[in-house]
Amino acid sequence: MSLDRRRSAGYMTNWAARLFATAIERRLKPHGLATAHLPVFFALADGAALAQKDLAAAAAVEQPTMAATLARMERDGLVRRTPDPADGRSSLFALSEAALRDLDAVRRATDEVNALALAGLDEAERGAFLAMMEKVVAALIADAPVKPARTPRRDASADRPAPAKRRG
Numbered sequence: 001m002s003l004d005r006r007r008s009a010g011y012m013t014n015w016a017a018r019l020f021a022t023a024i025e026r027r028l029k030p031h032g033l034a035t036a037h038l039p040v041f042f043a044l045a046d047g048a049a050l051a052q053k054d055l056a057a058a059a060a061v062e063q064p065t066m067a068a069t070l071a072r073m074e075r076d077g078l079v080r081r082t083p084d085p086a087d088g089r090s091s092l093f094a095l096s097e098a099a100l101r102d103l104d105a106v107r108r109a110t111d112e113v114n115a116l117a118l119a120g121l122d123e124a125e126r127g128a129f130l131a132m133m134e135k136v137v138a139a140l141i142a143d144a145p146v147k148p149a150r151t152p153r154r155d156a157s158a159d160r161p162a163p164a165k166r167r168g
Contacts, residue, residue: 027109031102036069049092
C-alpha cells in the first residue's frame, strides 16, 4: 500500500498551512511580530476586549498556550490587560495602541500571502475553494469532542486575515 501525499487532504492542508505560516512570518518579523500573535489579533482587531478563556477558544488552543502567548504579547506592549467588570477574578485583554497602529502592516502581510497563494485561481475558483474549506472546517469541528466557543465571523474582514503587529 502506498501513500500519496498529493491525494491526502490532511497532508496537503497541513503543508499549505506551514507554507502560509512561513511566508507570513517573514513579513511580520520586521515589525516585531510572529504568527503566534495572529489568533489574538484576529479576535481583537475590531476593538474587542476578551477574557483569556475566550481567546483560547477562538484560537482553538489550550488555556496555558494562550496564557503564554498573552504574557509575551503583554511584555512586548501588544495587548493591555484590564479587570473584567463582570468577574473580579478575571481579566480582559485588548490590543494596545501600538498594536492597533500596526494593524495595517499585519493586514498587508496576510493579504500579500493570501494573494500569492490564490494567484493561480480565478475569482470563481477562489470562492469555491474558500466555500469548500469552510465545509471541511465545519466537518472537523462537528467531529471534535470539545467544540470551539466561537467560529470565525462571516463579514468583510473575514476574507482577509487581520492580525496586528508589535511594539510601536
